[in-house]
Amino acid sequence: MGIPGLSNQNNGQQRLGITEPISLAGPTEDDVIKTRELEKYLQGVGLYESQEEAVGREEVLGRLDQIVKIWVKNISRAKGFNEQLVHEANAKIFTFGSYRLGVHGPGADIDTLCVGPRHASRDEDFFGELQKMLSEMQEVTELHPVPDAHVPVMKFKFNGVSVDLLYARLALWVIPDDLDISQESILQNVDEQTVLSLNGCRVTDQVLRLVPNIQTFRTTLRCMRFWAKRRGVYSNVAGFLGGINLALLVARICQLYPNALPNMLVSRFFRVYTQWRWPNPVMLCAIEEGSLGLSVWDPRRNPKDRYHLMPIITPAYPCMNSTYNVTSSTLRVMSDEFRRGSEICEAMEASKADWDTLFEPYPFFESYKNYLQIDITAENADDLRQWKGWVESRLRQLTLKIERHTYGMLQCHPHPGEFSDNSRPFHHCYFMGLQRKQGVPVNEGEQFDIRLTVEEFKHSVNAYTLWKPGMNIHVSHVKRRNIPNYIFPGGVRPTFPSKVTAENKQSSKSRVPGHGQAEKPQGGKTVVVGADDVRKRKRSEDIMDNNPRNSKSPVSLAPPSREVNEDISPISASSSCSMKFDESEVNSIGGQKSEKPCLNSPGEIPSGDSGTNGSVTNNQQVNPVLAAADTSNSKEEEKLAIEKIMSGPYDAHQAFPEEPEELEDDTQYKNQDKDSGGNMKNNMESLLSKPAVAEEPVISKEITCSTHLFSNEILEELEPAELSAPLLSGPPAPLPMKKPLIRLNFTSLGKAADKSA
Template identity: 40%
Template sequence: MAANETRSWGVTPPISVAASSEREREITVSLMEELRRQNTFETEEESRRREIVLGRVAALVKKFVKEVSISKGLSETASNAAGGKIFTFGSYRLGVHGPGTDIDTVCVVPKHVSREDFFKVFEPMLCAMEGATEVSGVPDAFVPIIKAKISDIPMDLQIAPLGMSSIPEDLSLKDNNLLKNLDESIVRSINGTRLTDELLRLVPNVQVFRDALRCIKLWATRKAIYSNVNGYLGGVAWAMLVARICQLYPNAVAGAVVQRFFTIMSKWPWPDPVLLKQIEDGPLQVRVWNPKLYPSDRQHRMPIITPNYPSMCATHNVSASTLAILSEQIQNGADTVSKIIAGTTTWAELFSKHDFFHRYRNYIQVVALTRDPQLQMKWAGTVESRMRHLIMKLEFVDNLRLAHPFVKGFDRVVRCASEEEASAVLRGQPPSSPDAEGADGDAENAAAPHKVYLTAFFVGLAVRPKDPGDAGPRRLDVSFSITEFVKMVKGETFDEAKMGISLKHIRSTSLPDYVFDPGEREARVTGKRSKKSLGGKDGGADTPNKKPRLSTSSLTN
């Protein structure tokens, strides 16, 4: 490269190669101090524990491959040589994980080890592993997965059988030829690691990228917009966006990257999707975003395309509703960071908690129920993975401006006086005692002989404003959307004797206490409400004199 040429880290040259200003360096120092106050860095003890757990899981994967190999007729020698190897990806591999963060892991195995073996053989082995708890396989997910905690370290494990008879110790996943003739779900699993490695290769300064990404991840988590499964952006998409800003400002410090992230993202949509580099891999044709060649890509509302082969849209779950929510939060973030730069506020304001459970008058509560804690993890995972379909169905409801899904479920346990009451609760009826419901770790729950396990998910409903001249009440009929959603979720695996699902409309005043932090509900009632809201309680569509009539046909199955 000639001395007067500027290196291009992405598909376009940098916007600026200037060094950051003194003020930008100052806010970077205060940003890192706030991130430490917010407990985003794990301790050395937890880091060591993660390494030990990964070593134990790696050994278990080899044992699993050997057992399956022997069961399928391979010799003792061939079974020992079959190997098996784990690769991490996501926040842990990027180096931006914090306390309690799960480790995304893919188990790479030989071609004769199947996905069915993963759930029938490896999952029980994992359950029997010392220190393993909350082991739950979700084979029907978009990417089949086993969730577990091992020595209190949460892990998400996927399987990727390669077209090889054995897995060598020095295997690298960089070779594109490894992906030939693999089905899409396996490619997605492998690409987690491949993408993470590519992101680290494509940023000018890895430490600046990591510091800025920690900030954006914390902000997105606090604002309840960090969730790919619910139609927001997951870790991959947020990391790609931050990496792109780093490419555009290669000499910027972390605080400056964050400021420019919000400034640029508040102007979304960009003219083109976010691409980190132009990919040319010789004989292997790489799909880059082109709406003329790939009409399906035009359906993506916020296309962010992965840089490695095969390129994919990392944001295919984003809906009209979640895009509106993302846009609002990004604009709010831009306003806050501008105040931080000006010195009129601090980074702590950027990380303030969301107001999801205060901003709407109407909510839909979706409850997944079972009688068994292991089955509950699987069933709740299945329901959560389908929640985005409910949102898309609700978007067609007349008078509904948007459907706002919350990013996580709330786990509860109901103590019942008898088997009959437990069966009734499973069907959606309330328990006889108002104090019967509690958290799973409650001492009272531990002693209860008849239990029902439940996970509650919530969707906020923002109503459209009345058109000028409209008279009379409006009707918000979501019953068809709910009915279709229940049919889809139940599918072929639903067992009425063991599982239940309940959907109902609730007012904000009837929200359960467990969705609020201690003292939060009371403080909010006495405090001032913000008028800056997407159809919220004040200044939006759903104002007190314009309350709609809601029809949900509350369903229980």
């Protein structure tokens, strides 16, 4: 049996992937230079761990392997096995995820899998005896077992190193030391939880087998992970891209350009996925049916698979879609980011941009006028950790419900990180940008009322089976200028001018100005923040609005569909308010160019792979034959090649215009939703919007809302009043209301202009 996705070319060389490569061109001298610059950049921003930390991780893994071997012998003896069987009893530790791929950074978790024999049960032995052993060890801290998760996991720190430990119970009496978990036979006679637990290791190993050059793949993937975090699109649970999703996307580009260096692969990553026609799936190899009858991704036979908007298929049996969480909102955001990356890479080829431009943090808190703020609290740290995990797994449902109940007219952009107010104990909050769908004619008096939508979301969240007193959730509407200060570094709101002249844009060599600063809140997640000062912004906008807008920077910060101008109308407490702004205007936030990072010596990357190691540029020589073989490929030829690639077995697959009421739950919380009757979830219409076009009409927006004053901050609540309201209708009847609401009222441009005058 060969490796799936591996075939022979006419010249006898092996080809990786399900299609021919787009280009066999090798690196030019310029590619080698720019790849070396990229490697130094990644080292300079601290993406490589130190030698001491690498050694510490290896020691932890070795110690953990010893512990599980002692554990399995103890339980074998306790179950009455004779000494011969106790002596032969064995368990084994495997790694997967970013550590196994060799792209982990300082402080990253180690994803591990314990493989045990058939007589070592999950509930009684793994979450019983092994958990007890770990809890009694001085090296182990923050032990947090999650046995009821869809994929049961034990989380803890071992000598300060974070570890996620899964368990796979095989149908073997003895686990051999040379066990190969990539074989399909390993899945025989095991339960679903074991199949899911084994999946991470099997997928990771298969990815490394299906890329032409492991070290080139690693450098490119490390780059794309950094880009995704800086641009706010790194979070599987929020509906964006997680580590395995990015690994599969990068691996496919490596297959399509097998002789390219990371510099070219980064550029082609954006070029290919900008042109990709979703929901055509990305696959590293053909989907194998297998002999065990396990369900694999197939939209022709599985109705649930037909709703997936951005399928990225895992290469190991049973093949699954790794991006089932993606919604129309998050796909729109990611499509915009792919487009932006492609434009910047083209500017870099013309020496009009640099790596700083590509990795510019996304100014989330400068990009929208209105946000939803979701606050959660609990009684203690353990309750908050459980409550946080559950709420995070449900947040994408709020996005789905808002778009469904407003027929796709109100779009959401979830922020992938969380924030904490240190003045409030056991508190986290999340943000979601709101904007009206671009390019759609505005109907007179059109209004969105999402009170019932928010109430329905809160109802589903509060259906948590492990809910405890003190677990609360609060959803409110907050305007950009009223974003709480604690989300900014040091609790201080930075100030940036909202616009720069076209001349300043040109003089910056098309480099995207600095729009925000990176902050690392609790939980270690990198987030992007921006800021505004109302008085300075007003003065700046009054001046700049009189300037002609007849020049455009070759590299745009972000598509216009996600940036709006700040409204500066005052809001008085406990009174209704109206706000108008012109959505055709795009903020261009100025900033100082950051200095290039210092070039530190490269960190060591642990590797257990039989692939190329060390610096790419030290091992990869320029091959003039390969370099000249395909340099005539134009962008048009590449476009045709990409079209051909997408003409595969699933070319006819198109996602249904309606999503299922519930996408697949987060793997750790799939079974923890109480039965709430389902009467609030029937007959919901959905209209999945596509990415907005570049040219969009000028739209005036008016938002009517009621406000209350809380602790010197103006928050406009979304909690529904005790009355029935249409989901999308004209202005509601003047009925008395006990709670404030948010209504989005869209009027014609002419009428808005008259009012503003």
